[in-house]
Amino acid sequence: MANLATQFFGLELKSPVIAASCSMTGDLEQIKKLAKAGAGAIVLKSLYEEEIDTQLQEELSQRKALEPDPEYLDYFDYIIKDENLKDYTGLIRQAKQAVEVPIVASVSCISQSDWVLFSKKLEEAGVDALELNLFLLPANLEKSGEANEQFYFNTVKKVLEVVSIPVTIKISHYFSNLAAMIKALSETGIAGISLFNRFYSPDIDIQNEKMISADVLSHASDYLLPLRWTGILSSQTSCPLAATGGIHSAETAIKFLLAGASAVQVASVLYNGGTEAIAGMNQEIATWMDAKGYDKIDDFKGKLAIRDKHVALYERAQFMKYFTQKDF
């Protein structure tokens, strides 16, 4: 049978299908199931500084009724963070004991000091690699694009200074010159980049004229955005790429490998099809490879990455008549 081994997170992975960071990967039982299903790696649910702050605010608002002493309120400033870190490092230790597959921790912070602190603590807990879930919604009118970009470089630099395990980043596509940005980031010493994170999105309910949450899970066509950029960038970056977003089938996963991704990260498919979805994808990728006569991933990885002949195909954007077969 075809060999599905690949490399990402600076690690050898047995499969290119990675369980992406999501609520499932924050639970030990699910982690065991994902390992059993053959995930190449498991990225734990992100540890969010912002979430810790939200918890703090909740705790503070509940305390009012108890006629609190502010000394006790100050206590939560430190303790909630500490407890969250302890829970998270506890999960890492348990997961490392329970499964063989590489365990990757995911962090998302606001302040540089917490990026540093959290990264150190997670490394100490024995995680195999770190994924920095880096995101700034570029909605601040006062901040320049350059300042936003600086946040990414500063954070990567700070974290790389304090940890020695491999560090990868997961980013969005909100950059004015996406290709140049990703290329520059790939040269910072990181072990990989995952394109692109999926976020909570607001939507509107027209019946009740209310803001609501858009679908949390991705749609099968969402993969087109990361596919283009994987194709454009995979042969030009200094570190490997992984793709995420709308990868719901082995077929889509194979497209990404052809476009040059070293691995794919999946989440929605796990909610739709259970952890077993990974086993199915591994099986189908292998079957396809066998049918195509590929022994290993490297035999076809990047076959359709941007090359001179593909530039136009990846970079065309407007629906000019010239590109379409049918008349719309």
Next chain:
Amino acid sequence: MEEYLKIEREKEWRVELRTKLKNKERTTIERVQMPGLDPIERIQYQDREVNLGLDEASAITEASRCMDCVNPTCIEGCPVSINIPKFIKNIERGEMHEAAKTLKETSALPAVCGRVCPQEKQCEAQCFYTLKLKKEPVAIGYLERFAADFEQNSGSISVPETAEKNNIKVAAIGSGPASLSFAGDMAKLGYDVTVFEALHEVGGVLKYGIPEFRLPNRVVDVELASLEKMGVKFERNFIVGRTASFDDLKEEGFHAFFVASGAGLPRFMNIPGENFNGILSSNEYLTRVNLMNAAKSEFDTPVLRGKNIAVIGGGNTAMDSVRTAKRLGAERAMIVYRRSREEMPARVEEVLHAEEEGIEFLNLNNPIEYFADENGRVNRMRLQKMELGEPDASGRRRPVVVEGSEYDIPVDVVVVAIGVSPNPLVPSELPELKVSRWGTIEVDPETMQSSIPDLFAGGDIVRGGATVILAMGDGRKAAAGMHQYLQTKQNNLVSEPSAIKNAD
């Protein structure tokens, strides 16, 4: 309650006293200043009280500032609803013992509360002067202390009357303010009360936490003696859960328990380098100094002494630690607090006293890492500056990191005073006891009864971290709750042979 206050207010002497001075005259009197030891002198001594207390004349003058309002809002500010105008008016007319008695109607430890309550956030914040006149409030705390001290010093302390002994044994676990007030009330009701204390000294935080320069031990000892006279027994060096279990105590005939084991488990920030030598919790620091005589040179423990001492936190514990550090000879004794002075939880007076004593305040600073010399002794700390952002859910402005503001300062002792968690021993011994995520015991707020019917709890083990007065109030509520519970139980058992009274 309101009715009672009204009746008291209409007593002849109060009516007459009100006519003695016009309110206009009362409001022109300046608030009294608390006489205190000179800062330069006082920092030489760990055991000399800073505040000296009011003399009789100035207490009477201060008492006459109080206008004996129709609607005494100050009482609403007091967690145990002391009849404040009544005790103050008693001082004004020179009836000091009556004033002390009024305090004791609701407060078990007035000499303590007069010294350590955050009055500026409680009664004095609700005083008519503060609310309406925008003037300095009547010095309720000073007056409380005056009346309580007057009684203590007079030598004729009234030991409260106790009901006929009912021989029902009840236990209090811990000997802090919650337990002491519980024990007092239960003894009054005729119960046979034993207080179990893990340490060799009775008094809880009042003894091992709050230093003598703020609360002399003798003030607490007078209260303890009074409880002993009422028949309360104290078992020292007795850890419930280790020396004996709850089951052992039940076998010995205890019918109900009041758990007030406090919040003595120190917390750290868990930042890199926090394990180096020379970094300790405020709990350990203060306990060593207060109970183990570490301050005296023959017990010199180098761990505690340093040239540059940083104390992390902004509460009373932090102030007590940093002022202790100064008294142990630190050249630079610093407070490192991540918010600003305005958000500091410490009593305003402590912050003022600390400033007078030359304590440095590094407010809006947060430690992020410690470094050590080749022997593993801390020698440097990295701080990060903070600024204040939007208000948080507690209404205080939240501290936000100033990026790129890290800097290092030399330190040789660091005292971490960011808070304490509940003592886990008692809850861990009783798996069926309901506790919160934070390890505090969950109770009915009226009766202080826990999920185990014969177990009541109060003070810091229920609130996480609170104040002496709240702990004391809990003890009183628990006493009432437990009495009710035991009575009901007894009434239900009268027809059965092993009625509760005969159980032992």
